[in-house]
């Protein structure tokens with residue numbers, strides 16, 4: 569095998585030192601902070617190697633064997649591998665691996681079934697759903713008659729009776745499950761039955777938990793849904809991008825909606841990288857990773873609770889939790905900044921029925937995919953949770969200094985990449 573000579577880091581540093589410096593700065597940041605943003609993860613060197621290849625040069629509009637460009641014999645191989653692996657991992661009849669992002673996968677998947685003005689029913693952003701599930705700021709709220717469901721105020725769990733009632737009344741053409749900030753299991757069977765009763769297509773946006781599904785640590789929505797969209801860069805630990813899984817009967821509509829409906833040429837370097845990530849997701853190591861991610865989230869939730877914080881819905885069944893900060897008297901905005909100061913990265917997040925504005929928020933969202941990739945287990949997760957609670961309760965310089973030192977020590981042992989400087 570010949571040397572990948574195009575990966576010329578020294579050349580980049582020489583020809584564009586400003587960009588090279590910023591890239592190294594980011595790698596250094598990833599290596600030296602504790603990453604708890606639930607939608608982020610660290611891709612392996614193999615996934616990164618596939619991304620940085622001349623496959624970025626290739627136009628390949630169409631699908632393997634049916635392209636609008638010549639010279640596609642190698643990219644066809646790559647895309648076929650990605651498709652086959654995705655189908656195998658999730659037991660899907662059909663996989664489209666060309667979506668550039670979760671938002672564009674959702675757009676393509678919706679438009680395979682509904683048209684502007686049709687009614688769609690998804691989880692409200694303020695309750696944990698994603699912008700693309702019908703929020704007015706996104707195409708989904710602007711083009712469709714979007715109605716939403718949420719969680720019940722007392723249990724903070726999805727209220728399936730509410731969904732059933734709304735679906736019966738509004739007769740949506742599309743029922744969307746999935747969220748960006750919902751820590752609990754989904755009753756996919758109940759939602760499938762509701763969709764069936766009202767004649768809706770049932771779509772699960774599995775962007776967040778798809779890696780847990782791959783590793784056997786989460787129910788598989790493919791068994792219930794007409795179509796599943798998913799990002800490849802969150803728990804699945806691949807490159808930034810997405811895919812769509814569906815039943816064979818919807819394959820042609822989905823493929824047509826992705827290209828030429830919503831996208832032009834596929835990013836073949838990214839598809840190669842997705843194929844590598846899918847290969848990694850098929851290993852026993854990945855199963856261990858997925859289960860450990862959930863265990864770590866549960867340990868994090870228990871420890872934060874014992875430190876006096878409130879976990880929305882009382883815990884988590886997946887890789888993330890929402891922490892209600894009101895018991896310690898800080899807002900999400902303040903907490904995010906304070907934690908960043910000591911090297912712990914989280915995002916502020918509205919909690920259900922939040923009295924604060926979204927930009928301030930009463931909560932933070934905490935996820936364990938990235939720290940688990942770095943090798944942290946229960947003991948380190950407990951330590952991280954204690955550090956979070958310590959800084960949230962006491963922002964004295966002395967405390968912040970002590971916590972920063974512990975963060976430094978932890979990240980010297982648990983970091984994603986070799987040291988860059």
Ligand code: PLP
Nearest residue numbers: 607669670671698747748773775
């Ligand atoms: N769907 C869900 C549930 C998400 O959480 C996200 C992103 O966070 C998306 C879709 C959009 O993905 P992307 O940022 O790749 O467009």
